Amino acid sequence: MQEILSMTYYWLKAGHLIFVIFWMAGLFMLPRFFVYHQEAPTGSDEAARWVEREKRLLRIILTPSLVLVWLLGLALVVTTGAHTQGWFHAKLLLVLALSGYHGWMSAYAKKLARGDYALSGRKLRLLNEVPGAAAALIVVLAVIKPF
Numbered sequence: 001m002q003e004i005l006s007m008t009y010y011w012l013k014a015g016h017l018i019f020v021i022f023w024m025a026g027l028f029m030l031p032r033f034f035v036y037h038q039e040a041p042t043g044s045d046e047a048a049r050w051v052e053r054e055k056r057l058l059r060i061i062l063t064p065s066l067v068l069v070w071l072l073g074l075a076l077v078v079t080t081g082a083h084t085q086g087w088f089h090a091k092l093l094l095v096l097a098l099s100g101y102h103g104w105m106s107a108y109a110k111k112l113a114r115g116d117y118a119l120s121g122r123k124l125r126l127l128n129e130v131p132g133a134a135a136a137l138i139v140v141l142a143v144i145k146p147f
């Protein structure tokens, strides 16, 4: 029984980390796409191609990965009892913020599709640092478990 539980834990963790990688890869790519998209004139064929690429990135990689990271992460909470530990509360806060960032990026893709280029390329490049910084903190919390 103990062996089955520990194998379940390792398989859940492997799945969790695989989809964390996909999710992060998508979160790094999307604002980059926005920068190139905004360099194309509104209403051009090039802009329409970027709208399609952004939609596909969201539909095929970002949204399914977000859902699977959450489902596998919550299954790990049940397996490990992490909800009673301080590091997990801090991680949860950061993961909620990262999920909010995902939602905001997805809304910005819709704005761009309507031709509303609200943010400058410089701002988008700065925003591109958010998932990297959040991921670094989350990994330190999950691996070192400092408190």
Ligand code: HEM
Binding pocket: 013, 016, 017, 020, 024, 069, 070, 072, 073, 074, 076, 077, 080, 082, 095, 098, 134, 135, 136, 138, 139, 142, 143
């Ligand atoms: C979406 C909500 C998430 C939940 C509910 C969640 C929950 C968990 C839980 C309970 C564990 C097991 C910890 C243990 O073995 O004691 C874990 C492992 C891990 N998580 Fe998450 N997680 C989430 C998102 C993320 C994200 C976004 C990242 C990275 C950017 C991440 C990185 C990791 C890493 C690196 C481990 C392995 C830690 C280790 O065993 O050394 N998680 N997660």
